Amino acid sequence: MRRITLSRYLIEQQREKGSLPGDLRLLIEVVARACKTISVAIGKGELAGVLGGAGSDNVQGEAQKKLDVLSNDILLEANEWGGHLAAMASEEMDDPHPIPNRYPKGEYLLVFDPLDGSSNIDVNLSVGTIFSVLRCAEGMEPTEQAFLQPGTKQVAAGYAVYGPSTILVLTTGDGVDCFTLDREQGSFVLTQPKMSIPEDTKEFAINMSNQRFWEPPMQRYVNDLLLGKEGPRGKDFNMRWVASMVADVHRILTRGGIFMYPLDSKMKDKGGKLRLMYEANPMAFIVEQAGGAATTARQRIMDVQPSSLHQRVPVVLGSKNEVAMVTKYHQS
Template sequence: MTDHLTLFQHTKSFAGQDPVRLAVAAAVDAFATASIEISDLIGRGALAGITGAAHGGENADGDVQKDLDVRADQIIRHALQSVPFAALASEEAETHEDGDASAPISIAYDPLDGSSNIETNMTVGTIFSIMPHQAGETPFTGPGTAQIAAGFIVYGPQTSMVLTLGEGVDIFTLDRAERSYKLIRRQVRIPADTAEYAINASNYRHWEQPVRDFVDECMAGEDGPRSKNFNMRWIASLVAEAYRILIRGGVFLYPADARKGYGEGRLRLLYEAHPMAMIVEQAGGAATTGRERILDLSPNAIHQRVPLIMGSINKVRRIENLHLDPAAATKANPLFARRGLFRV
């Protein structure tokens, strides 16, 4: 793999001598450095004292912290010590941390997305968003369109970083022998259409009607209004779902629903939905709440929750249409389809 461009070469070329870009490059490099250590910890699991068990506390948003949540946050904070940031926001902290007020960027991150999967040896990851900062402004109040860069690291069979610097999406995989990330996919594009969708179907009874309508259309398959068979996926790890969409297309839905605590969605706007939306749009896809473009939203709190629907643009637009124009629903019911239980 010696002929592959390294992440460090990529960020160095991007930065040039521009102060803002230099800070962005330093932040990306720091996340890469931290992720190698986190990947090692995950790979060793219980042998490194990582069990996936509850740490004994809750994060700022009320979720039970796992032991690796805390370790990952500590590792990332240490790696970012030399990066010039004005403010730092982590899922694991109640409020943001102030840095150098004159620094050109602010950074928000989720140190370990999908940590509930650790005990079952499934994919988890790290997500980050880098925003510009102007002296005197309140950090983390701008829309997602203001992001300079966004990325996520997937700790799976391979450890890979998905990165956008506002000029498309590239994927780098960790070369464990050399302990550096190397480019494996350049300018990734998400297919406009898809035969896959990802949603936790056990919550069907709690969804709004537009979400039910979309899933009903997919479930009807080739006998339904879409005249096409679909496959349903659900990993319960945002980074894993996003990576799959980037590689082979698809649409991911984590909608708001009627359960207590889910009325405004469940994913965090600042350090989950915003960076994922930037990545997906940079790859030719779309990201929405169902009614609003994710990147047009501005946080009113660093842990604000939001619905997230993202992926192949044609399916995302169909789901938006169902939300904004309920009359557009076909009301298809797979039970009574041409090849259903009740044939004529």
């Protein structure tokens, strides 16, 4: 079996299908290289002194880990000088990051969560990086307004999972492919082409500790799952929860399931827990490209028109028929 590296894969997409502009190909390669650098830092852990808190808070008021700050700096530095971007935006920063004047500028906007699930770092569980690529409208300054595009406008999205192996999952709007980092060779190699999410599932992922804060439709839905064969669903369900969105979503892409971070009374004034631009939209793009569905429990996530860079939304995504079932509970 021939080994297809990420670089070869992207070049073939550009050359044979004509579906990948050259600048976008190079941008994806730069992001992938940054993910490799983050993977090395995470792999060293306490040996490199990168565990523990950074002593600062991000724009959401959440305590930052040292690796949050380091991963953010790695992605910024790697992408500043390539000439592919007009600006970047990160979950860890209040405002967009403009490309320094000493570097050439491109037509794309990069949005990222540099280290998703960072609460898992100190206990050696899987964490990841999520990214999304948009086009900057011609003639538009790369201010916050330029980023406020619905998820349907994404031209690429992906995530890296830093676990027992480091993997990169990518879509450019033509299905979803998974690459595994060959640590000795230093390259991502295609290992799971055309990933597909089964339409039905018996697994769900949700933070059950928040159950008492959920809206009544979500309460009813999860209660019916827990009733198993004896309940209205007529089958037993298993629950999985890693508390790292990339790990939970990757499990769903691999074997099916449904991931939920619903609206609750604690987060109602903020609109939800997860960020639309940095987490919900890129994951929704990936999941839909793999045959799944992604909603707020009431509408398609990628149809939501962003109103601010750090807007939050409820998230329900995964196996298509189960996501539709959650929507049905909320409609009724």
